[in-house]
Amino acid sequence: MSIAMAVVEQVAAAARDAGVDSVQQVRLEVGELAGVVPDALDFSFELACAGTALEGAELIAEPVPGRARCEECRAEWPTGMPPQLRCPRCAVSTGQLLSGRELRITSVRWAGEPEEPEPVRVREEC
Amino acid sequence: MCRVVDLQQSVLAKNDEYAQRLRADMAARGATVVNLLSSPGSGKTALLELELSTARQRGLTVAALTADLATENDAVRLARSGAPVKQVLTDGLCHLEARMLAGHLDGWLPEATRLLFVENVGNLVCPASYDLGESLRVVLASVTEGEDKPLKYPTAFGLAHLVVVTKTDIARAVGFDEAAFRANVAQVNPGVEVLLTSARRGQGVGALLDRALAAGDGAEVHRPVMAVPSAHHHS
Ligand SMILES: Nc1nc2c(ncn2[C@@H]2O[C@H](COP(=O)(O)OP(=O)(O)OP(=O)(O)O)[C@@H](O)[C@H]2O)c(=O)[nH]1
Numbered sequence A: 001m002s003i004a005m006a007v008v009e010q011v012a013a014a015a016r017d018a019g020v021d022s023v024q025q026v027r028l029e030v031g032e033l034a035g036v037v038p039d040a041l042d043f044s045f046e047l048a049c050a051g052t053a054l055e056g057a058e059l060i061a062e063p064v065p066g067r068a069r070c071e072e073c074r075a076e077w078p079t080g081m082p083p084q085l086r087c088p089r090c091a092v093s094t095g096q097l098l099s100g101r102e103l104r105i106t107s108v109r110w111a112g113e114p115e116e117p118e119p120v121r122v123r124e125e126c
Numbered sequence B: 001m002c003r004v005v006d007l008q009q010s011v012l013a014k015n016d017e018y019a020q021r022l023r024a025d026m027a028a029r030g031a032t033v034v035n036l037l038s039s040p041g042s043g044k045t046a047l048l049e050l051e052l053s054t055a056r057q058r059g060l061t062v063a064a065l066t067a068d069l070a071t072e073n074d075a076v077r078l079a080r081s082g083a084p085v086k087q088v089l090t091d092g093l094c095h096l097e098a099r100m101l102a103g104h105l106d107g108w109l110p111e112a113t114r115l116l117f118v119e120n121v122g123n124l125v126c127p128a129s130y131d132l133g134e135s136l137r138v139v140l141a142s143v144t145e146g147e148d149k150p151l152k153y154p155t156a157f158g159l160a161h162l163v164v165v166t167k168t169d170i171a172r173a174v175g176f177d178e179a180a181f182r183a184n185v186a187q188v189n190p191g192v193e194v195l196l197t198s199a200r201r202g203q204g205v206g207a208l209l210d211r212a213l214a215a216g217d218g219a220e221v222h223r224p225v226m227a228v229p230s231a232h233h234h235s
């Protein structure tokens, strides 16, 4: 729930900054090891959006698989779930996580006309 | 019409920043924060009661802040040690955040405090994502919770600096398989120390206090594989 609330807060703030009063869609990268359950996130996102500029907005969560690398033998492996963070080859504990803890709002889709155009951050029109 | 905008904002970056600031503020005043995380009822408060009284017997200045969804029972229990204790009611929020914690410490945390124990809300999901500016993150599980707890909550156990097993006095009665538990911890957090404790018997109380003091004295703390410094920052 807390993550959904944080997402809504940040997007609402960005919408205010952009002079936008309605948000249609939010894209979020969610690492496999971020500690967030996608179904739970969907549910709490909907609740957290109520009464904000995100009311009715769609959440698109893009999963990011966990990957790790061994500092010792340079092997790289998918961590899986539950994750295996010991090197599967040499069993030492010198692994390093390469990806999987992402929790990042990658893009948002505003609804309606903004008060001021924002040329720099616009990626595409639709 | 509508527009798609690249936002590229990490959801936790702001909390991470507050946590970093709090850690620096605490270090500057010679205090160390220990963050205690577990499921409800694992025995955080029971162990903490002993940590506080043992610390006071050793002449250390300690304090505790305990966060709960409701009731002040934990604070009442902890205050019996004579240490300064603050109860935070999170009003439905299932975890503490660095900024909230800083706000609660402001004007309350006694100047000379060397160790501050924070009992997080009993929950292994959300609190795991929020750095509180702690120098030592302790994740606890009681012997009654099953050996696969670390696999069910890999983010919580994977980010622990120290894993504590509680209620070992009843380990035999409940058939706790210590080797299996240790193997599961090692899978998600290779190299992390697992400390056995019992509040009933006073087991491991001094050892946990020693780990907390060592972390405060700048001793090297275990670095979990999952703890990627850049995990939440802009790419
Ligand atoms: N046998 C045994 N029971 C314990 C021990 N430590 C705690 N308990 C019991 O476990 C229950 C929960 O203990 P608490 O210390 O309140 O647990 P907690 O983690 O603080 O609980 P919340 O704050 O509600 O999340 C109580 O009934 C305690 O008496 C122990 O070392 N041995």
Ligand SMILES: [Mg+2]
Pocket: B044, B045, B046, B074, B119
């Ligand atoms: Mg408690």
Ligand SMILES: [Zn+2]
Pocket: A070, A071, A072, A073, A074, A075, A087, A088, A089, A090, A091, A092
């Ligand atoms: Zn290797």
